[in-house]
Amino acid sequence: MERVRERLNMNAIQVIPVNWYLLLSAVLFTIGVLGVLFRRNAIIIFMSVELMLNAVNLLLVAFSTYLSDSAGQVFVFFIMAVAAAEVAVGLAILMSVYRNTMSTDINILSKLKG
Amino acid sequence: MIKLVWLVPLLPLIGFLIIGFLGKKLSKGLVGTIASGVVLTAFAVSLGIFFELGGQTEKSVTIDLFSWISAGKLSIPFSFLVDPLSSLFLLIITGIGFLIHLYSIGYMHDDEGFSRFFAYLNLFVFFMLLLVLGSNYLIMFVGWEGVGLCSYLLIGFWFKNTAYNNAAKKAFIMNRIGDLGFLLGIILIFVTFGSISYGDVFEQAKHFIGDNSVITAIALLLFIGAMGKSAQLPLYTWLPDAMAGPTPVSALIHAATMVTAGIYMVSRSNILYTLSPFAMEVVAVVGVCTALFAATIGLAQNDIKKVLAYSTVSQLGYMFLALGVGAYTGAVFHVMTHAFFKALLFLGAGSVIHAMSGEQDIRKMGGLKKYIPITHLTFLLGTLAIVGFPGFSGFFSKDEILAHAWEHNKLLWFLGVLGAAMTTFYMFRLYFLTFKGSFRGTHEQEHHLHESPKSMTIPLIVLAALSVVGGLIGIPEVLGGHHYLEHYLKPVFEDSSFRLVHHLSHETEYILMGVAITVMALSLYYAYNTYVKNKTLPEKEDAELKPLHKLVYKKYMIDELYENVFMKPINFIGDALHKVVDNQIVDGIVxxxxxxVSGVSGLIRQAQTGNTGFYVFVMVISIVLILFTQLF
Amino acid sequence: MITLLLIFFPLVAAMLLLLVKGEQVKKIALGAAIVEFAISIGALFLFQKNADTQFELNYPWIRSMGINFHVGMDGISLLLVLLTTFLVPVIILTSFNKNHKNPSTFYSLILAMQFALVGVFVSLDGFLFYVFWELALIPIYFICLLWGGDDRARITFKFFVYTLAGSLLMLAGLIYLYQFTPNHTFDIAALYAAGQSLDAAHQGYVFWAMFMAFAIKMPVFPFHTWQPDTYTTAPTQGTMLLSGIMLKMGTYGVIRWLLPVAPLGVEHWAHFAIVLAVIGILYASTIAIAQKDFKRLIAYSSIAHVGLIAAGILAGNVQGVQGSMIQMLSHGVNVVGLFFIVDMLESRFNTRELHAMGGIRNVNPQFAVLFLIVLLGSVALPLTNGFVGEFLLLNGVYQYNAWIAAFAGISVILGAVYMLRSYQSIMLGETNAMTASFAPLTGSEKAVLVIICAAIIAFGVYPKPLLDIAEPSVIKLVEGFKLAIGK
Incomplete structure (x- = not known):
């Protein structure tokens, strides 16, 4: 048992230094943020949100491995599950928006102006 | 017999319940019989109590019925006190009450509200008996307000008439003003003595050490109650209006019994008053002012019942004068004699009105002597009694009051005599204009004139007899009598007796009596001269009167004054409070x-552009800012 | 066990009633309310006349926050529960001549209201009390909104927001106290102890937070402006629930919560609050005199009566609190009677204007007598129920301050003025064309008025049974209060 755990700890992920993961995740996240901020197509914004989520997921997995704490990976599963649900709901909303406006441009959705 | 005292109020209550619930199904005869029967039985029991109490040494018996209200150390039993004072009042109430019930059978015979009338009358007797029997102030208050209610119901007995209803309402509300003072007085008694039972309170009061001003406050608060119920200045205006009720009601409630409740209350609380000379002074001054004030109004009235009403107010003033100068026995004595002759006069007036088919204006009467001889004779006897003709009952009681007033303060005596002179004048004016001279009414009325039925004349005769001989139980020693009443009531007023010592020499008393008789005779002569010899008649309704005469005729405009000073402003303020303060100010604030809130939200709402990109942008910036502040 | 039955029986009945359709609804609702009354009478017989809290039940509810389902009754609670269970069947009976739309919902809401009201009166846990307090608002809101008169949406909304604002303050006060409980619990005893451990200034905050809620509910001047409108607009049964029972939540709250929780705050602020109450008495009485709408007149008279109750409680002595207990019952009975009379007139003539009526006594003397008895109870004539309470209240206030009592007493006079004036213009005088058609009383109308008149006279002549129920608890409460303020 002891050996098995040691082998598991020494897996491929740990070969690469953690800084690289951090960097990659930061880049992905920034791309996501910029996408949300500057694109007007709802679907692309949606994808950008997913990208941000996955950047976080990546970071969680990386830290989970480096710190040998499986809780991080549990979170990832939760996030994935929630993201999947969110996609389902979100896309459904988008579908009905598209049906009504024949567009996915978010700037025409300003009916809730105060 | 004393143990059965609860029967006395219970009987009229039963009468009320029977007539009240079954009234419509019973015949008039039966209703009348039940109503007067219960009062007569109560009278019989009272008589038994009176004599039993006179025969035994124990002069004050308390009978507990049940515990009524209790809260903490406040405990009020529903219990009765039988002592000389209450037993005397029992006799007056049930005795005169019975006579008036009897009289009403004839007087109200054709009225559609016959059974209702007797139900109210029985209820009144019940409450009045409660008032005098209660062994603590709260039971007295129950009776006090209860008689007020009955008075309200009976004044407004003919409820289709708006003026009568207004009079009834006025009586109730004016009484309530007094009642508030009474209630506060009761509470102050409880706060001061820790009890409101007469026994406890008076026992403690006797040994009361400390600030006398508390006693004065109690006495004055109670007196406010008395002013309302006994129609003293400034709360008297309801009583003349109360004449709107059927005449037997005026006789029973507004002359003989209810209005004397104030005198009963003060003489019941005599110790408290004796301890507070200031309160006594107030009582005496209010009394004498009322006596004079009402007498002047009485001089100029033309309604037979109104004259008697002002006369009642004036006589009540005399009773308070008596109380104020410490002549408690004299006051009670005058209550009794007044009950006899004033009930007689009212019933006589009722008989006149009955004969005149409802006419009450003395300008349209005259010469009735030969048409209604019994009424005439009894009315004359009543008039002689009220003016204090020597030998008649009013003479002795009034003389006692004036003697005490002299002893206390010469000015009070002088004003009292002045009032007596006016009394003589207006009473004989009334008598002469009604019965002497020639008839001034319409032919129809003249044709219809008739003597009243027996059920009405018998009470008149009995009351006339009492008015004549009623004074005999109080003949002062100076005239060789024994003043039985004083001896009988002695236990009640014993503790106040240090103020009741006679200082007057017999000579002074003879002189005072002589003066009173002379003044009365002069006044009588003047009235005779004016109304019989010169056949002067009061001015017609629309005649131009001299200013002073007019002012008196209009009753000094007191009613108009109250209307303008109290009622109109209250209505106005009520309206203003509702429309301005409530709807504008308070609701305005709300x-x-x-x-x-909605204004501020309108401002903040501007930030919600509806542009998703903007929201996201703000969100990201905010997150960055938060992170920035948190991390660095 | 009997407490649970008392609380939940009306709720179950309300639920089941929703399933019933048709004419039977009224009778079933009345039956349920009578059963509930019978249960409360049972409780009365089982009740031991001492100061202890009885029929106590304590189940954990939200353990992590120290919230328990803690209920029980002492004399004070029992009297108010009895008032509720007595009045609800009477109120249901008053609607027998009416055909409300959606009757099953209507009666179900009334019974749901009863559930919440009983809950308020038996709660011994701060949070539970708050929950019932707010629950009571929901049914009455819908009753007023769905069956009310003109302009009901605006008025009901105002009423709702008004009372809700008050109760939020109360919640804040409760939570504030909760912080100071040793084990973080909402239990009544712990809250008492927590409140009393505060210094006078902080008790003052608690006083105001809670007093606002109670003052709005009663209502005390100047928090009363929702009341006349709401009473006037609500359907008669709603007005009866509001004035007969719901108003007593406020006065009960002062007795049960305010006095023990913030005794120093009460002592410090009582003078101010009593003066407010007395101003309210005179203010409302004066306005009542000028009213022409009979229902609104009674609404204002209710402010005057409840002002005296509030003043009596805050005076903090046995007579004042006992008087308030009796007066709560009397006022409940009398005001239901008066509003019923308004309803009878309105349903016959379609108007409530005083000057339009007159002379009904000529047409229906029986009604005149019953009306007069209710009126006399309301003006506190001795030997009616109103007098006992009023005397004790004035007595209590007098011991606090003689002048305030004298001013409060003026309501005795003004009350007679406006009540007699309205009686005169409705019942006396000559009959007019409209009033000549006054339809005879129906069986249910007679029954309601006779029940109410019987209660008015019975408890005026012999109030001792009621006084005895509450007295030990009141004495205990007042002594605790006096101990806490060091007198």
């Missing part, structure tokens, strides 16, 4: 809060 609605202002709402407007404030």
């Amino acid at each position: 609605n202002g809060m709402g407007s404030l």
